[in-house]
Amino acid sequence: MFERELLKGSLGLMLMALIEQGPMYGYLIAKEIRALTDDVIDLKEGSLYPALHRLEKEGMIEGFWQRREDGVDRRYYRITAAGQAVLDERRAQWSRFSAAVSKVVSDAPSQ
Amino acid sequence: MFERELLKGSLGLMLMALIEQGPMYGYLIAKEIRALTDDVIDLKEGSLYPALHRLEKEGMIEGFWQRREDGVDRRYYRITAAGQAVLDERRAQWSRFSAAVSKVVSDAPSQ
DNA sequence: TTCTATACCTTGTATAACAAAGTATCCTTT
DNA sequence: AAAGGATACTTTGTTATACAAGGTATAGAA
Numbered sequence: 001m002f003e004r005e006l007l008k009g010s011l012g013l014m015l016m017a018l019i020e021q022g023p024m025y026g027y028l029i030a031k032e033i034r035a036l037t038d039d040v041i042d043l044k045e046g047s048l049y050p051a052l053h054r055l056e057k058e059g060m061i062e063g064f065w066q067r068r069e070d071g072v073d074r075r076y077y078r079i080t081a082a083g084q085a086v087l088d089e090r091r092a093q094w095s096r097f098s099a100a101v102s103k104v105v106s107d108a109p110s111q
Numbered sequence: 112m113f114e115r116e117l118l119k120g121s122l123g124l125m126l127m128a129l130i131e132q133g134p135m136y137g138y139l140i141a142k143e144i145r146a147l148t149d150d151v152i153d154l155k156e157g158s159l160y161p162a163l164h165r166l167e168k169e170g171m172i173e174g175f176w177q178r179r180e181d182g183v184d185r186r187y188y189r190i191t192a193a194g195q196a197v198l199d200e201r202r203a204q205w206s207r208f209s210a211a212v213s214k215v216v217s218d219a220p221s222q
Numbered sequence: 223t224t225c226t227a228t229a230c231c232t233t234g235t236a237t238a239a240c241a242a243a244g245t246a247t248c249c250t251t252t
Numbered sequence: 253a254a255a256g257g258a259t260a261c262t263t264t265g266t267t268a269t270a271c272a273a274g275g276t277a278t279a280g281a282a
Contacts, residue, residue: 004120004238004239004240004267004268005119005120005238005239005268005269006119006120006121006204006205006208007120007238007239008116008117008119008120008237008238008239008268008269008270009115009116009117009118009119009238010117010212010216011238011239013212013216014212014215014216017215017216017217018215025260025261026260026261027259027260027261028260033215036211036214036215037211037214037215038211040207040208040210040211041208041211041212041215043239044239044240044241045240045241045260045261045262046239046240046241046242046262046263046264047238047239047240048239049261049262049263050238050239050240050262050263051238051239053262054238072246072247072248072259072260072261073260073261074259074260074261075260075261091216091217093117094117094212094213094216096151097117097151097152098209098212098213099151100147100148100149100151100152101121101124101125101152101205101209102205102209103147103148104125104128104129104144104147104148104152105121105124105125105128105202105205106128106202115236115237115269115270115271116237116238116269116270118269118270119237119238119268119269119270120268120269122269122270136229136230137229137230138227138228138229138230139229154270155270155271155272156229156230156231156271157231157232157233157270157271157272157273158269158270158271160230160231160232161231161232161269161270161271162269162270164231165269181278181279183228183229183230183277183278183279184229184230185228185229185230186229186230223282224281224282225280225281225282226279226280226281226282227278227279227280227281228277228278228279228280229276229277229278230275230276230277231274231275231276232273232274232275233272233273233274233275234271234272234273234274235270235271235272235273236269236270236271236272237268237269237270238267238268238269239266239267239268240265240266240267241264241265241266241267242263242264242265242266243262243263243264243265244261244262244263244264245260245261245262246259246260246261247258247259247260248257248258248259249256249257249258249259250255250256250257250258251254251255251256251257252253252254252255252256
């Protein structure tokens with residue numbers, strides 16, 4: 001699949017950008033991304049949860065359990081100071097990178 | 112490395128977009144991409160040549176050897192009809208995808 | 223003679239998205 | 253009461269691909 005490969009490298013960035021806005025849990029993040037992108041990006045569980053664990057292990061985000069009234073547990077994440085710094089960096093990198101690809105890809109045919 | 116993962120999925124697209132403009136060979140493609148992107152994207156040989164072989168095997172591009180006066184051989188590639196169709200598709204997909212990521216990433220913090 | 227540029231190739235490694243399976247609760251539909 | 257779907261999280265194994273690092277070979281400049 002092609003989409004799958006496009007996603008590599010930008011998923012962590014998207015997760016951090018959403019968590020930056022306030023504590024969020026995995027399932028909600030996936031819904032948010034689908035809503036924001038009109039289903040262009042439909043995150044699978046096998047990508048989402050490992051990615052969150054990865055970011056947590058790297059110290060970019062920190063998770064905490066929160067029990068709902070009905071007894072269901074949710075794992076919320078918030079961004080760390082280190083994560084915020086890396087996020088800023090990666091956001092800039094994404095801008096540079098996507099502009100670079102777009103330039104190569106949509107370069108007018110030589111005439 | 113982060114850049115490395117960002118590149119996944121968009122490399123084939125860039126190669127095809129450049130080859131679309133006229134027959135090109137690997138080494139020149141790498142130089143073109145560096146020049147166009149101000150070195151933001153610096154393609155390594157271990158990525159470039161396997162990617163070209165992949166595209167050729169998939170029938171997206173076709174290669175042919177051309178001997179220079181000094182005896183050096185170059186492998187030029189041109190895009191195929193099938194490749195052109197796939198390129199158009201992937202170009203559109205890249206637009207959708209990059210816009211989607213940018214939207215999630217630069218979404219204004221809730222205020 | 224050594225270095226850089228040109229020009230291609232290949233093997234092995236690391237990473238990460240995802241399919242597919244599992245656990246568990248709640249609510250609605252049949 | 254049973255079945256299905258949504259919610260919510262987890263894990264194992266597979267697959268794809270960028271790249272490091274090695275190789276071959278020629279030409280020209282330092």
